[in-house]
Amino acid sequence: MIYTVTLNPSIDYVVQLPELKLGEVNRLKTTYKFPGGKGINVSRILSQLGHQNQAWGFLGGLTGKFVSQQLTKLGVANRFTPIADDTRINVKLKAEQETELNAAGPQITPAEKQAFVEQFEHLTATDIVIFSGSVPSSLPQSFYFDLIQKVKERGAEYAVDTTGEALLKTLVTKPLVVKPNNHELADLFDVELSSLEAIKTYGRKLVQMGAQHVMISMAGDGGMLVTKDHCYRSAAPKGTVQNSVGAGDSMLAGFTGTYAATHDPVASFRYGLACGSATAFSADIATKKKIEEVLPQIKIEEF
Numbered sequence: 001m002i003y004t005v006t007l008n009p010s011i012d013y014v015v016q017l018p019e020l021k022l023g024e025v026n027r028l029k030t031t032y033k034f035p036g037g038k039g040i041n042v043s044r045i046l047s048q049l050g051h052q053n054q055a056w057g058f059l060g061g062l063t064g065k066f067v068s069q070q071l072t073k074l075g076v077a078n079r080f081t082p083i084a085d086d087t088r089i090n091v092k093l094k095a096e097q098e099t100e101l102n103a104a105g106p107q108i109t110p111a112e113k114q115a116f117v118e119q120f121e122h123l124t125a126t127d128i129v130i131f132s133g134s135v136p137s138s139l140p141q142s143f144y145f146d147l148i149q150k151v152k153e154r155g156a157e158y159a160v161d162t163t164g165e166a167l168l169k170t171l172v173t174k175p176l177v178v179k180p181n182n183h184e185l186a187d188l189f190d191v192e193l194s195s196l197e198a199i200k201t202y203g204r205k206l207v208q209m210g211a212q213h214v215m216i217s218m219a220g221d222g223g224m225l226v227t228k229d230h231c232y233r234s235a236a237p238k239g240t241v242q243n244s245v246g247a248g249d250s251m252l253a254g255f256t257g258t259y260a261a262t263h264d265p266v267a268s269f270r271y272g273l274a275c276g277s278a279t280a281f282s283a284d285i286a287t288k289k290k291i292e293e294v295l296p297q298i299k300i301e302e303f
């Protein structure tokens, strides 16, 4: 079973307008509300593809109710810990450029935190836990690391999509896969990564530091997978980009779901790339139909 962890879910409020006029009233023609948060996006893709999974995290207030109702409607199994405070709303502004306004997130009380942590006691060695997204400011920044120790105690695998120190700190515990984008990879080492060779070199460093698979996403430039002995690369298929929010989460879902079923890193990378691009070419998170449409266009080469 795959479990996704979204400590800080959201309603993603997506607004579209041809031009943002700062300091003026902007009237919106098109708005959407989606259940958001990185792990939730991962769960949505896993469910689309028929991989058994359950979404975990914290939900509260009317906003939290909206998220859980939408997940139930979408057929995403979930077991969120209820909290007294409100789940956040993140604004995704699509004008000349994509701008995201992500809130800090709710207060989590010690009792709510404890109830959540207890869920980890039931993991087994065949499970995979996917940790994605920000940690609400009321929880310790070491929270992922503490949860990872619990996952390891149960003999389960885990994947992590986080950045900076939090990511570096987890590498020694040998995550199944980490998925920085090329900018996050550059920031980790405080370098500029201006060639594929350079990206490969720094991807290798994450493998040497402990990651089993390092999948580097590069938006419209495709992706790279670095393993202990190999490096694979693929350009991105062409298409009309509608909403790239969640493309990285979709990529992680495609990889992990396929890996859980096949243990084949190249097939998993291929599915990951297809899911990422399919979401970029959709208004919301991609459907299975869209993913299958994109899949034949993915060409992977050893690099």
Ligand SMILES: Nc1ncnc2c1ncn2[C@@H]1O[C@H](COP(=O)(O)OP(=O)(O)OP(=O)(O)O)[C@@H](O)[C@H]1O
Residues within 6 Å of the ligand: 181, 216, 217, 218, 219, 220, 221, 222, 223, 236, 237, 238, 239, 241, 244, 245, 246, 247, 248, 249, 250, 251, 272, 273, 274, 275, 276, 277, 280
């Ligand atoms: N414009 C695009 N055209 C084609 N494919 C894309 C595009 N944007 C993203 N993708 C696909 O999705 C993958 C993940 O995208 P990206 O690198 O933007 O992830 P990310 O930075 O983690 O995004 P997010 O945080 O919004 O989920 C890319 O590696 C690529 O395969």
Ligand SMILES: O=P(O)(O)OC[C@@]1(O)O[C@H](CO)[C@@H](O)[C@@H]1O
Residues within 6 Å of the ligand: 008, 010, 012, 035, 036, 037, 038, 041, 090, 100, 102, 132, 133, 134, 135, 245, 246, 247, 248, 249
């Ligand atoms: O603030 P975080 O937790 O880093 O990111 C949250 C978020 O931007 O990530 C998803 C896209 O990847 C969105 O659904 C959501 O709003």
